[in-house]
Structure formats: C-alpha cells, structure tokens
Amino acid sequence: MLSSNPWPSVIARLLSGGAAVLLLGLVTGRPMLVLLLALSGLLVFNAVQLYRLERWLRRTRRTTPPRAGGLWGVIFDGIARRQDRHRERRHRLARLLERFRESANAMPDGTIVLDGMGEMQWWNRVATRYLALDWPGDRGRRIANLIRHPDFAAYLARADWSDAVKIPAPHDPDRIIEIRIVPYGLDQQLLLARDVTQIHRLETMRRDFVGNITHELRTPLTVLRGMSEQIADMDEPRRDHLARPVALMEQQIERMSRLINDLLLLSRLETEAPPAAEASAVDVAAMVGALVDEARTLSADEHRISASVDEGLAVWGDANELRSAFSNLITNAIKYTEPGGRLDVRWFEAGGEACLAVADTGRGIPAQHIPRLTERFYRVDSGRATRNGGTGLGLAIVKHVLSRHGARLEINSEPGVGSTFSCVFPDPVRRAVDTEQGGWHQS
Numbered sequence: 001m002l003s004s005n006p007w008p009s010v011i012a013r014l015l016s017g018g019a020a021v022l023l024l025g026l027v028t029g030r031p032m033l034v035l036l037l038a039l040s041g042l043l044v045f046n047a048v049q050l051y052r053l054e055r056w057l058r059r060t061r062r063t064t065p066p067r068a069g070g071l072w073g074v075i076f077d078g079i080a081r082r083q084d085r086h087r088e089r090r091h092r093l094a095r096l097l098e099r100f101r102e103s104a105n106a107m108p109d110g111t112i113v114l115d116g117m118g119e120m121q122w123w124n125r126v127a128t129r130y131l132a133l134d135w136p137g138d139r140g141r142r143i144a145n146l147i148r149h150p151d152f153a154a155y156l157a158r159a160d161w162s163d164a165v166k167i168p169a170p171h172d173p174d175r176i177i178e179i180r181i182v183p184y185g186l187d188q189q190l191l192l193a194r195d196v197t198q199i200h201r202l203e204t205m206r207r208d209f210v211g212n213i214t215h216e217l218r219t220p221l222t223v224l225r226g227m228s229e230q231i232a233d234m235d236e237p238r239r240d241h242l243a244r245p246v247a248l249m250e251q252q253i254e255r256m257s258r259l260i261n262d263l264l265l266l267s268r269l270e271t272e273a274p275p276a277a278e279a280s281a282v283d284v285a286a287m288v289g290a291l292v293d294e295a296r297t298l299s300a301d302e303h304r305i306s307a308s309v310d311e312g313l314a315v316w317g318d319a320n321e322l323r324s325a326f327s328n329l330i331t332n333a334i335k336y337t338e339p340g341g342r343l344d345v346r347w348f349e350a351g352g353e354a355c356l357a358v359a360d361t362g363r364g365i366p367a368q369h370i371p372r373l374t375e376r377f378y379r380v381d382s383g384r385a386t387r388n389g390g391t392g393l394g395l396a397i398v399k400h401v402l403s404r405h406g407a408r409l410e411i412n413s414e415p416g417v418g419s420t421f422s423c424v425f426p427d428p429v430r431r432a433v434d435t436e437q438g439g440w441h442q443s
C-alpha cells in the first residue's frame with residue numbers, strides 16, 4: 001500500500017515508457033505503428049483496471065480490493081480505506097441507536113417519537129402496553145387516529161404543550177394515563193405517557209374526604225348557632241352575664257361557617273364539570289357595579305374606591321362563580337389596605353383580551369410570596385391575617401374559578417406601594433351597547 005505521493009514514480013514510468021517507445025520506433029523505422037501499439041496497450045490496461053474496480057464496487061459484502069501496482073493500486077487502496085471508515089461509522093451509529101432504543105425501552109414511561117405530521121415513527125414497549133399500540137403495524141399512523149378520547153383530541157387541538165392531559169387507557173378504563181407532548185428538534189415531537197392511576201385515586205380520595213367532612217361539619221355548626229341564638233333570647237340578667245362569651249362564640253361560629261362554605265365551594269369547583277363553553281354571557285360590567293357598591297359599604301367609606309367599566313364587554317361563564325372570585329379580590333384589597341388608601345376596579349379590553357383589574361395602595365406583598373398565594377390556606381402574615389378573619393382560601397377559589405373559565409390570574413405587587421390583581425379572559429364577547437336588545441357575540 002502506497003501512502004506517500006505516487007506521482008513522481010508514475011511520471012518516471014511514463015517518461016521511461018515514452019522513451020522506450022521512441023527508441024523502438026527509431027530502431028524499427030515505424031514510429032507511428034509502435035506509438036499506436038503502445039497507446040492501445042495502455043488503453044486496454046486501463047480498461048481492465050476499470051472493469052476490476054467496477055466489479056469490486058458492485059459487491060455488497062466486504063472483500064479485499066483488487067491487487068494492482070502503480071496508480072491503480074493507490075486508487076483501489078484509497079477506496080477500500082474509505083469504505084472501511086464509512087462502514088465503521090455506520091456500525092458505531094447503529095450501536096448508538098440500539099443503545100438508545102434499549103434505554104428507551106427500559107424507561108418506566110411510555111415514549112413515542114412523532115414527526116411533524118403527528119405520525120408515529122417509533123415507540124417503546126411501555127407505550128405499546130399503555131396505549132394498546134401494535135408494533136410495527138401502527139407505524140406511520142397518526143396518533144390522533146389511534147387515541148380517540150375527546151380530551152386527548154382537545155389537547156391536540158389546543159397545542160399548548162406546557163400542559164398535560166389525563167385519559168383512561170384505551171383497553172383498560174381503570175388505568176389513568178397522563179400524556180404530555182414535548183416538541184424537540186425542528187419539527188419533531190416526543191409523546192410521554194405516564195401511569196398516574198395511583199395518584200389519581202389518592203387525589204379523588206382526598207377530594208371526597210374534604211367534601212364529605214366539610215359537609216358533615218355543617219350540622220354541628222347549625223346546632224351551635226341555634227344554641228347561641230337561644231342564649232341571646234334569655235332573660236336579661238342571665239343574658240348580660242353571658243354576653244361576652246356568646247359574642248366570642250358567635251364570632252367563631254361565623255368564622256367556621258365561612259371556612260366550611262369556602263371549602264365546600266372549592267371542592268365543588270374541583271369536582272364539577274366546568275361551565276359549558278358559551279353557556280351564558282355574564283354581564284361583568286353590571287356585576288362589578290354591584291360589587292363596588294358592596295365594597296363601599298364594607299369599607300365604611302374609609303377607602304376611596306373608583307371604578308371604570310367597559311359596558312359592552314362580557315365573558316361566557318357562570319355568574320355565581322365569577323362573582324365569588326371578583327368579590328374575593330375586592331374584599332382582599334379592602335382588607336389589606338389601611339384606611340385612607342385607594343382602590344381602583346377596572347373592567348376593560350386590551351389586545352383582544354378582557355381584564356378585570358383590582359388595584360390598591362395597600363401594604364403590598366413581598367415577591368417571594370407571590371407564587372404561593374393561590375395555595376390553600378396560604379397567608380403572607382398568618383398572625384395578622386387571622387385577626388383579619390382570613391383563612392387563605394380566597395385566592396385558591398379565584399384561581400380555580402378562572403381556570404374553569406379558561407382565564408388566568410396575574411399578580412403585580414410592590415411592598416409598601418400596593419398590589420394589582422388582574423383576571424385575564426382570552427376570549428371575551430361583545431355587545432353593541434346602543435342596541436338594547438342586541439345579543440352578545442364573540443369579538
């Protein structure tokens with residue numbers, strides 16, 4: 001095998017061959033004939049080498065290259081070396097792919113590789129089991145045609161991949177599968193399927209438990225309330241003697257019944273189906289007007305409260321749920337703003353979205369608390385909040401109500417300056433205000 005530059009020896013051979021042909025031509029006196037014969041010989045020699053090369057390249061299995069001296073030998077060896085390198089690289093890739101597939105198969109979650117059209121390219125064993133797929137029969141089929149659960153279809157249509165969807169396994173309705181799609185590369189998607197049956201069962205148990213226990217607590221509370229009313233109806237001397245404990249008792253009964261009502265509302269929000277889309281248009285402007293009137297009474301004119309509403313703007317949904325959410329935000333603003341402070345309630349449209357913003361000049365909330373405010377029972381300053389009578393369920397209710405309406409809660413706050421809580425509805429409806437009879441329509 002020649003590894004150094006072959007050209008000097010090739011040129012030397014050509015020159016010596018040429019000189020020999022010239023000499024022979026002179027000796028025989030027929031230079032043209034000799035030249036013709038020599039060139040024909042060269043042509044035949046090259047044609048034979050080309051033929052050998054072509055025959056060898058045509059073989060699919062690895063074989064040693066044809067032997068030859070000179071330039072042809074260098075070419076044959078060069079091609080053979082390249083082929084070896086190429087083959088080696090291919091083997092390495094295949095081994096890598098095999099290892100990837102083995103590890104994907106060993107994963108406890110189902111994994112499906114989808115192309116840009118949502119067609120299934122590859123999946124692991126767990127996905128086969130969870131989603132009742134057939135390998136390789138289902139290869140190339142669209143995932144939307146195989147998993148036909150309406151919630152999954154809605155998930156695909158929404159195309160919001162920050163979210164996941166839970167559906168019963170196609171061939172085993174007792175098993176709950178959580179599906180999440182993760183986009184990657186240019187146009188690829190990975191579908192991950194996880195068995196969440198156990199978590200789902202625990203979650204259902206927790207929900208039922210909270211629902212039942214709060215329901216059960218209502219009866220003893222009603223009895224206690226009745227008794228405190230009886231004491232209030234007693235004759236003068238005995239009543240006066242008990243006045244203070246009864247007042248305290250009533251305060252606690254009031255607090256507990258508020259807590260129970262909030263817990264029941266939360267458990268209803270969690271278990272019941274969300275209000276049907278386009279159920280009824282809620283006239284938020286009128287609702288805000290009434291809530292602001294109530295707020296003025298609650299604040300006993302200790303705060304300056306302003307309101308501005310876009311009267312033609314509304315949202316589809318459940319009026320009672322929305323009222324309790326908005327009322328919570330307005331009550332908070334009063335509760336956490338010192339007397340003399342200002343409150344501003346606005347209902348407006350911006351960038352195609354409707355927004356109910358409640359701004360106050362209250363004590364504000366330190367940034368580290370903001371992400372946790374919507375957790376149940378979470379209070380920034382539990383000591384003070386308890387005196388204020390808060391239980392920390394208000395914002396959890398707000399969050400649930402909004403998510404049932406496809407809306408989101410945005411919180412901006414600066415300690416010592418004030419807070420703004422905004423409910424943002426992405427799909428508002430509109431009514432022409434001047435035509436009294438005019439219905440609502442999607443804006």
Ligand SMILES: Nc1ncnc2c1ncn2[C@@H]1O[C@H](COP(=O)(O)OP(=O)(O)OP(=O)(O)O)[C@@H](O)[C@H]1O
Nearest residue numbers: 332333336364379380381385390391392393394395
């Ligand atoms: N406008 C606001 N300004 C300052 N802090 C606020 C404001 N709104 C809420 N917070 C803080 O967030 C916490 C949680 O509010 P949330 O409405 O969930 O509970 P709560 O008002 O304490 O009780 P509940 O609403 O159940 O009676 C409050 O305890 C308070 O610390």
Ligand SMILES: [Mg+2]
Nearest residue numbers: 328332394395
């Ligand atoms: Mg509250």
